[in-house]
Amino acid sequence: MDNFSFYNPTRIEFGKDKEQLIGQILAEHGIRKVLLTYGSERIKRDGLFATVGKSLDKHGISFIECGGIVSNPVLSKVREAISLAREHKVEAVLSVGGGSVLDSSKAIAAGTLYQGEVWDLFLRKAPIASALPVFAILTLAATGSEMNNGAVVTNEATKEKFAIGSVHTFPKVSIVNPALMQTVSRDYLVYSAADIIAHSIEGYFTATVQPRVQSRLVESVISTVIENTEVLLAEPHDYNARAEFAWASTLALNGITYAGTSGFGYPNHMIEHSLSALFNVPHGAGLSVVMPAWMKWYQGRNPAQFDRFAQQVFGLKTGAEGIAALEKWFDKIGTPTRLSQLGITEAQLPATVDNVLGNAAWFGLADLYTRDVVTDILKRAL
C-alpha cells in the first residue's frame, strides 16, 4: 500500500426531497446570490427548477440563470458563464444537472476568480488558487463529480478534452436525490453504468500498487452497478436500485477506492476523450466501446488481476472469460461495444489516433501508448 493523503470535505445530502433544502444550505453558508447552471430546459418541465426557485426565494437568495450546458461540456459556455458570474457578482455557483453541468460549474467557479484565461488552468499554466464555492443538485449519477474536485471540459477550438482539479473545487454540498434520476433515459442509464465501471477499472487494472482491500471495494462498486442497472432496465422507478446505483457512482470516484494505490493511469478515458472530442459521442458510450478492446490488449500486463476480476465480479475463472463477460453484459444492456455502432469507420482511425496521442502527454501515458499501440487497441474495437 502506497503512502497517500485523503481529504474530501464535500458534504453529501442524499435521499428523497433533499433538493428542497438547497435554500437553507446556501443560507447556512452565507450565500445571497448564485449563478444557477443547468443543461436542457427539462428541469423547467419536470418541476425541479420551480422547486429550487421556491427554496431560494424562501431564504432570500437571488439567482442568475445560465442554462444550455451540453454533454461533453464546452469551453465557450464556461467562458460565457464566467462573464455572467463576474457581471452579476455572484457569490457561488449552484449546479442543477448531471456531471457535465457540475464539471462546467467547477470550471466557472475557478475561472471567475482567475484573472487570466480559464483554459490556462486546464493547460496547467497556472494553479487554481481559489474558486467560488460550488453547490450541486445532481440529476444523473455517472461521473462522481458530486464528491470530487475534478472537472473535464472540451475546448472546441483545439479539440482538446482536458481536466482540472484542486482543493478549491470540491463541491461544498452535493444533493443527490435518486428520485430525480428516474426520468433519465434508458440510453443514459446504460452509458452511466459504463462510465462508473470505467472509473472503477482504470485504477484496478493499471495501478502498480493495488492493495487487495481496495480491489475488494472496487469489485463491490462494479457488482452493485451491474446488479442495479439490470433492476432499473426492468423497472426504472425502483427507488432503491436508483439509490444503490447513485451511491456506487459516488464511491467509484470520491477517492476512497483509490487511496493507497499508485502508478495508475486513465488510459480508457484518454482514448475515449478523443472519441467525444472528435465525434461528440456520449462519454459512457465511448467508454463501453474502448474498455473491452483496451482490456484485451492490456490483459497480459496484469494477468492475475484480470483473473481476479473474472472471479470476483462474474464468478468465472480466467481473465479472458471476464473480459468476454463484461463485453457481453454491455451488449445485453444496450451500450455500444464497437466503433461502428458510434458511426466511426476505419478510415477515421488515423485522425482519432492523432488526437489520442495529443492526449497521451497530458495523461502522462505517452511512453506506453504509442501510435502502434493506440491503433492496435482501436482496431480491436472496430
Next chain:
Amino acid sequence: MDNFSFYNPTRIEFGKDKEQLIGQILAEHGIRKVLLTYGSERIKRDGLFATVGKSLDKHGISFIECGGIVSNPVLSKVREAISLAREHKVEAVLSVGGGSVLDSSKAIAAGTLYQGEVWDLFLRKAPIASALPVFAILTLAATGSEMNNGAVVTNEATKEKFAIGSVHTFPKVSIVNPALMQTVSRDYLVYSAADIIAHSIEGYFTATVQPRVQSRLVESVISTVIENTEVLLAEPHDYNARAEFAWASTLALNGITYAGTSGFGYPNHMIEHSLSALFNVPHGAGLSVVMPAWMKWYQGRNPAQFDRFAQQVFGLKTGAEGIAALEKWFDKIGTPTRLSQLGITEAQLPATVDNVLGNAAWFGLADLYTRDVVTDILKRAL
C-alpha cells in the same frame, strides 16, 4: 436505502514517515502551542516522542505534555488534561497514541471550551458547541477514531462508559503510519481485529435498512481484517498487511459503510462497555466474547443477512455455520470467546446485567434488551 447526510472533513495522511510532517501540518493550521496527549512511556522509548518533538521544534510549536492515558480511558484524566489545557492556553490537542488517547483528546478538546462539567456533554445535558482542533498520530489501528467524530470515555465513579460526537470533534488531520504499529503486541493485534469486526457487524446485522452496496463494503472490510490479521500473526513486520489492516480499520467506522443504513444499534458495544467498565477488560477482548453469543441470540431476527455473512465472508452456507466460523477464527487467533477467559464468573452476571441495562437506555436499546435477554446472551458466553 435511507436518506443520509455524509460529511467527513478529516484529512488522512497515511504511510511511512508521515509523522515527520506533524510540525508542518500544525503550522499550516496556524497552531503555535499544543497539548500533547499520550498513553504509556513507550513512545519515549521507541523514538516517536523524539521525532514528534523535533518536528514541532522545527516549526516553532511548543507543547505541554499530558501522558498516562490508559485503555478504556477515564474521565478523571480528561478533567486533569482540561485543566492543563486551560492553564497553558493551548490552541490544539495533539494525540499521539491509539484510540484511547485520541478519544480522550476529543473529549479534552470539547471540554476545554465548554464552561460546565465535561461529563454533561456525555450525558447529553448540553450540546458540543465548539472544540479545540484535534490532530492525531495513530499508533494502533482499531477504533476508527482517526476518521470520525466519536469519543468513548469511562466515568470511573459511576461506572458509565459513554460517548460523545459532534461536527466539532472530527480530527483535523490524522497521521496513520502503519510502520508505527509494528510493535503492537500480539494480544492487542487480535483485540483490534475483534474491534474492527464489531464495528462492521453492528450495522450489518441490526440495520432495518441495509443496502446491498453497503453490505458488500462491510464484507470487504471484514475479509481484509481476517486475511491480514493472519499475515501479521505470522509476520508482524509485514508492512503491507499492517497498512491494509489499518485502512480497513479506518473504513469500518468513517461513515462510508454506514451511509444509507438505518435503524441499527450497537448492542455488542452496549454489552461490552459494561465488561470494560466493571472488569477493565480490553475492549476488543470483551467484544470477541460478546459477539458470538450475541450473534447466536440475534440470528433468528435477520436470518438472510446471517446466511449472506456466512457465504460472503467464509464461503459457507448457513448463518449458523458463519457464526461458528467466526468464533472458531477468534479462538484460532487467540482472542477470548468466553467470559471465563476474562475471569468473569456466573456469579458476576447479575451485576453485569444491571450495568448493561444502565447502558441500554443510553444506547436506545432498552426495549429489546431486557434483563432476560441480556442474561440469555451473557449466559451463552460463559
